[in-house]
Amino acid sequence: MNAELHYRPATAADLDEVVGFPQNVDELFFCYPKAVWPLNVGQLAAAIAERRESTVAELDGRVAGFANFYQWQHGEFCALGNLMVAPWARSRGVAQYLVEVMETLARQRYKAPLMKVSCFNANAGGLLLYTGLGYRTVGIVERRAPDGSRVALVQLEKPLP
Known part of the structure; x- marks a missing residue:
């Protein structure tokens, strides 16, 4: 793991x-499909309130990434949600680090x-x-993009050792 990266619970x-973090409608749709562009604190706070383990990754002391679980069944599975990375921190290993943190x-x-x-x-x-x-990949389901067009939501899984 990147020594410059650290994680902690997200705070208000x-x-x-x-x-x-989301730079356009598409990026917001990818990380939070129910949200309305532009993302605001109220929408994100509502997501955090109904989810678990909202976590931020810090890179060089700055908030660089965010993720949480949108589903969780103790002893069965967790489902990763709202994964997003700050534009300035992209391609620096933040997303991979955050996925690994959430797996842990x-x-x-x-x-x-x-x-x-x-x-x-x-x-x-x-x-x-x-x-x-x-x-x-374990499944593909049809969804609608913000413009109403058909899109495929690819469902993936990974066993956690």
Whole structure:
């Protein structure tokens, strides 16, 4: 793991920064499909309230990434959600680090033998990240993009040792 990266629980003070991570409608759709552009603190706070383990990654002392679980079943699985990385921190290992942190939290706190992720077909970076970390496709379901067009939501899973 990158020695410059650290993680901690997200706090209310982080929200102003995190809402700026998605740079356009597509990026917001990829990380938080139910949100309305532009992401604001109210929308993110609502997501945090109904999710678990909202976590930030810090790079060089700055908030660089955010993720949480949108589903969790103790002893069964956790599902990763809202994964987003600050524009200035992209291509620096933040997303991989954060996925690995969330896998550890799933194992340690939820005794989860399985992590689930979902990724839209147009999110090449996400698909490459997850498959590179050992996630395998288990399903594809139809969803609608903000413009109403059909998109494929690729469902992936990874056993957690």
